[in-house]
Amino acid sequence: MAAKRVLAIGAHPDDVEILCSGTLAKLVKAGHKVTVAHVTNGDVGHYFIPAKELAEIREREAAEAAEAIGADAIGFGLHDFGVYDDWDTLHKFTDAIRKAKPDVIITHGPTDYLFEHIKVGQITVAASYAAGCPNIKTENDFHDNIPPIFFMDTVGGIDFKPTHYVDITDVMDIKRMALSKHQSQLKWMKERWDTDLQELMESVGRSRGIQSGVKYAEAFTQYQVYGRFKADSILPI
Amino acid sequence: MAAKRVLAIGAHPDDVEILCSGTLAKLVKAGHKVTVAHVTNGDVGHYFIPAKELAEIREREAAEAAEAIGADAIGFGLHDFGVYDDWDTLHKFTDAIRKAKPDVIITHGPTDYLFEHIKVGQITVAASYAAGCPNIKTENDFHDNIPPIFFMDTVGGIDFKPTHYVDITDVMDIKRMALSKHQSQLKWMKERWDTDLQELMESVGRSRGIQSGVKYAEAFTQYQVYGRFKADSILPI
Amino acid sequence: MAAKRVLAIGAHPDDVEILCSGTLAKLVKAGHKVTVAHVTNGDVGHYFIPAKELAEIREREAAEAAEAIGADAIGFGLHDFGVYDDWDTLHKFTDAIRKAKPDVIITHGPTDYLFEHIKVGQITVAASYAAGCPNIKTENDFHDNIPPIFFMDTVGGIDFKPTHYVDITDVMDIKRMALSKHQSQLKWMKERWDTDLQELMESVGRSRGIQSGVKYAEAFTQYQVYGRFKADSILPI
């Protein structure tokens, strides 16, 4: 199998780490090239650290987390609560996708817990199509592919009926390590909302594992519309 | 990959051929052992041929169709409109499953067009569990597996949201051949209901192909309950 | 609030313990009278213990588990794989319900992992209506109520969108104790299927807890059809 380029687009720094970094680690181990994108700089995700300082901290954390997975990190440079479906945003997404030239994209689905997550998923879908169209002009050249898309699990696994489960048992340490890089979030969520993100991730992973007969798993649905997926060559028995 | 035993359970002779024989042919080509089961003997499926004679014809057609695929054919010996959820029927299904000892089962799902199809699916689910339980006594010894189940497409592809598509382009001739063995049905459906089963099969196959980016495809959903499926080892990118 | 009678009807001994015994323990603590029913005697739930002996073991385990919760245990006396929708079974359910005279019933819902669970839920719904009709004659006198019904979570929490979560954090020890009484199942599931039922229960409970903002929770849906539920007197803010 030829190495592929995988682009995981999460709304905020840490979303990808919580929801699908185990799968990304497995893809890296299998020889694929993985890029982790965070659409916003995460500048609202804290109680008292000012936005600008926070953004810097979180960009650094995102870079370290991606490194733990063996992936590249990129940011789209939007502000938290700054994702809106308009021409500029579409072009930002489109150019970032063109730069990464993914063979497959992973992003948020339509039932996640934040409206911003949902919008990131919608704009990613649109931009990944635009990226393949020469007449849409951005800094980077157009992509020669309109790639398949997988939607990652929702936070807490609520209202999500997976079509795919991935066994992440043997990369759980990498996932734990990647998430541990987001210290600003781990501390804030604990102090402000009494939420232990590591334990949440661990428990949801175990729950998805129980459902699919392994120790730990991550769950996905595939985006199934015309032109975005291909029949298997055989039934995966 | 080790060769596996695949059991496809259709309600009537010809259901499996219409709905998933392309996939079965691919599994045979890949070295797996496939058994095609028809629960009833099809003795009501004609306008004027008497039941007993019709049953004989259809058993013969089923055998020839299975042979075209490279599969074995078995019948559970029930009458058309004779499938009910009771102790005897459960035991018949259980024993037949124990004889085939499948690693995976394919059967009808909950939205197909005949109540008898739906019941075959339900009883198959129950019996495939019973087959693995030593305290349920039937002629054949208990099975050491409670296998995963896939539900095949509905007739006409109505009200069915696939989770899996299989590319059957290169085995369409085998599928056409297998279906052609059911001459009693092809003629009856044409004369009585003005339905060309070959063309129906061809059109639905093409339609599923369009949806999944290939020439011809068959569609399935996986039965996802506790204990019946396992996480993939990696995301199928 | 007046003490109420709660009847939890699980298909097999241990289903209620796994899926809702925390909630039952809370109801007992709140002064309600709880009865735990197992429809079958569980005589197929083991690898090598013969059916009759197994049934005795499991009745005993069921009694001990109910005692741990502070509930009564009753069995409907059917065999495993012996639940079918017929006149006799309806009357057995009806009479058992009349004996317990519940103000509310908890049972399996339509998406659980065993067809037998689903059928227990369906027949319970029918029988709980029949129990209130004098012209249906059984040993016990008719019930003066057609009670509301809650469906408990599915095994593994798959394909279940809860409408109600109950915080069971402070009764988890009771739930663990109740489940521990089903030694025949804990050992069999571990040895035969490598499943640790206690850990499964613990993990699903934690996962439902994460979803609903507490340490451990159990999930339910309410059966919402005409005549079976009543508006709240105020929005539960």
Added chain:
Amino acid sequence: MAAKRVLAIGAHPDDVEILCSGTLAKLVKAGHKVTVAHVTNGDVGHYFIPAKELAEIREREAAEAAEAIGADAIGFGLHDFGVYDDWDTLHKFTDAIRKAKPDVIITHGPTDYLFEHIKVGQITVAASYAAGCPNIKTENDFHDNIPPIFFMDTVGGIDFKPTHYVDITDVMDIKRMALSKHQSQLKWMKERWDTDLQELMESVGRSRGIQSGVKYAEAFTQYQVYGRFKADSILPI
């Protein structure tokens, strides 16, 4: 338009009157021949009238109600809580359908409030297919049609997403009259359960009317599986 034969199959005497007798009255007025069937004799539908006496009362009431609509009444002769999916019941339904030879059938759908309603719908679907098959032998000769089916609204309109609404404003008096014939039910429901069936019917009819822009309406879904419906000749604008 040629006159057609319409068969409405309700589980119990009064179900059809409550749920779709306005539509039936309109069909009668348009020149169609309508038959109202009640599967059971309603012998459990009362608090203290003995079953046999009650069945006689209800058969009489059913006849009078059908007459008010301008329809025929037939009973399948089963007991309340006596509807099970087995060979005998299928044949009873099949023979009754063959006698009525309907061009269209109306019955209960899969989300109604009584399991017996749901089963009546399921067996009707199966039997209406069997009725067209010569090799299924019953007293009446086979039917030359496998008719389209509409499912009527649920009691209270709960969990029912209509695909069709019918304006019954100008036949509401007929509907009120038809329902008024079921005095045994009107009184029992009022005295035992404090339910005014006439007002319930009136309110649900008004609610369905509000939804569809008329004074009073009844709601339906069409049973959409292969072979059971036909494309419109033009979009109903």
Added chain:
Amino acid sequence: MAAKRVLAIGAHPDDVEILCSGTLAKLVKAGHKVTVAHVTNGDVGHYFIPAKELAEIREREAAEAAEAIGADAIGFGLHDFGVYDDWDTLHKFTDAIRKAKPDVIITHGPTDYLFEHIKVGQITVAASYAAGCPNIKTENDFHDNIPPIFFMDTVGGIDFKPTHYVDITDVMDIKRMALSKHQSQLKWMKERWDTDLQELMESVGRSRGIQSGVKYAEAFTQYQVYGRFKADSILPI
């Protein structure tokens, strides 16, 4: 129980009154503080009254309606058809929520009949999260809560499967009074569209009452995503 702050956000003046003012009246009676918000000034909701004059009339009507309930009224000051998902609108919503500091929010859900209703619901969800984040700067200080949200019924009760019903029988007079304050709408809807809003409200309320076993009810669903709801302490039997 401590008094709580409840904020009901409707798209236009009169939406809240039609869809949930009975529940609000009950909350007021129970000692809670209720604020009724209308996002737009309603300046398009008439046939011939000019926008500016109409907005003044409707603000007055909104104030009187809220007073009838015992609630405060606030307007977000947008124009009809002026609700779009952008930065300014988010900040307007956020600041209004911060001013009201609600413990619980009621707003429109995703299946209501106007796109503007749906967008108000989406932006409310986003803004209620933003309101709790110090790094989002608006005139009012940040809120210390990311409150639970309930979605009110749709107009006409179409395509809405409630999870909660509230008995409003004893406050129907207050609801009638509150709605009666919207004279501009009652007259316009009657003259222009032949719709009697009072009767519509009355009929839907009665229909929801029939479904839930009371005289009049209002229906809701709870917004169930991570972090927005909490398990009950006991099953509401």
Added chain:
Amino acid sequence: MAAKRVLAIGAHPDDVEILCSGTLAKLVKAGHKVTVAHVTNGDVGHYFIPAKELAEIREREAAEAAEAIGADAIGFGLHDFGVYDDWDTLHKFTDAIRKAKPDVIITHGPTDYLFEHIKVGQITVAASYAAGCPNIKTENDFHDNIPPIFFMDTVGGIDFKPTHYVDITDVMDIKRMALSKHQSQLKWMKERWDTDLQELMESVGRSRGIQSGVKYAEAFTQYQVYGRFKADSILPI
């Protein structure tokens, strides 16, 4: 039946031709006046033709295709990937609808394969309401109707559960002709993506025909919210 005005609004030139031009041709034949609208000028729909030149080609193709159906063609003048839910776009849609003054609208539904299709559907819904409101000022005078809306099939027929099928067998030649006018698309899709749009259209049409008992059909759902549809006068048997 009086002639009606039908407005079909597709996102791009060719969408309407692929998805519902058979139905439109039938409406034209029945004497109705049909307008085909394309929201964008299609300037991104090619591999190497520059945007401006492409837009001119596609406007011409759209005009010819509409002519083949017997319809008028109009463009809203937006760019591809230029459809966003904002004030200006709403007004453009509103004014176009006012100009066409439709009795019924056909547009894209919420599950189609491009986000731009979905948004066109959403804005059409909003604008068709705004068009009837005098206080929304655009170039054309307000419309006296808030028309019913039908959603056309998705591309490939994926994730679409039709409520209406229209038999287009006798106008298939017109549909083929109309689509053939979009030569820029037929060639581009073939050369760039190896997709034969004519064959795709033909196959989906045949598949919808099989489902609905005719040779070729098109599928629709009706937009069912308050105020947008009316009960039938009789059940369409």
